[in-house]
Amino acid sequence: MKSILDNRPLLAEQVADVAEVAGYLWQKGWAERNGGNITVNITDFADDEIRNMQAISGIIPIGRTLPFLKGCYFFCKGTNKRMRDLARRPMENASVIRILDDCSSYVIIADNPVKPTSELASHLSMHNYLISKGSNYKAALHTHPIDLIAMTHNPAFLEKDRLTYLLWSMIPETRAFCPKGLGIIPYAMPSSFELADATIKELEEYDVVMWEKHGICAVSENITEAFDMIDTLSKSAQIYLTAKQMGFTPEGTSPEQMEELKTAFNLPK
Numbered sequence: 001m002k003s004i005l006d007n008r009p010l011l012a013e014q015v016a017d018v019a020e021v022a023g024y025l026w027q028k029g030w031a032e033r034n035g036g037n038i039t040v041n042i043t044d045f046a047d048d049e050i051r052n053m054q055a056i057s058g059i060i061p062i063g064r065t066l067p068f069l070k071g072c073y074f075f076c077k078g079t080n081k082r083m084r085d086l087a088r089r090p091m092e093n094a095s096v097i098r099i100l101d102d103c104s105s106y107v108i109i110a111d112n113p114v115k116p117t118s119e120l121a122s123h124l125s126m127h128n129y130l131i132s133k134g135s136n137y138k139a140a141l142h143t144h145p146i147d148l149i150a151m152t153h154n155p156a157f158l159e160k161d162r163l164t165y166l167l168w169s170m171i172p173e174t175r176a177f178c179p180k181g182l183g184i185i186p187y188a189m190p191s192s193f194e195l196a197d198a199t200i201k202e203l204e205e206y207d208v209v210m211w212e213k214h215g216i217c218a219v220s221e222n223i224t225e226a227f228d229m230i231d232t233l234s235k236s237a238q239i240y241l242t243a244k245q246m247g248f249t250p251e252g253t254s255p256e257q258m259e260e261l262k263t264a265f266n267l268p269k
């Protein structure tokens, strides 16, 4: 079967990276059934032939107008599709969409008419925000990490930057590789515009945000970096949890050690 990836090695590489990350999400137990979603802005790979490709779906409304997405192309995991299937057969479990000139609707152009993720409103709102800020970020990842979600069931951890400092203090890497910390978004209905709006508000300050009692969302230059930030935060959560299971509260690195790290790595916060 003909694929949009044929003779486009750079685009194929992007899709292979998504498939690799989708496999990790499943292996980590963060992607039950159809849990989680991935979108990548692939507009840079849209050559003339892609721009002229016929739609293979009708026109589908986004539900809002996102002016910075005019003429953009996204690779999107399909709604109701499983991460473990995306890992094995990415082009059957995802699709490429074109945002139309009205900036409030899209069509699917390849390879199959797979309707994009239920969290498309949040994902496209995030991409619109990132482009408006001149960001070079192209990837958005939402997943359900057990340890980090469990922490959001404790109201004490929902205070601004409480989890950020706790997780940073478990292992120096977390501060170095997730330097803006972890934003917290109060519970909102999955797939809602309320959740989308709260998410883009927090992106002003963070690259990774928790959706209370639901999951996590990260944006980055590429899907691998987005995954790595969540993986690093989850490692810290695991260290905290392991110490708690051993019967003690972990000491955490001291404020002086944190400050030293901030200076050495030239960190923003």
Ligand code: 2HA
Residues within 6 Å of the ligand: 034, 035, 036, 037, 080, 117, 118, 119, 142, 190, 191
């Ligand atoms: O795609 O995770 O938040 C399934 C979800 C919705």
Ligand code: ZN
Residues within 6 Å of the ligand: 035, 036, 142, 143, 144, 190, 214, 215
């Ligand atoms: Zn979810």
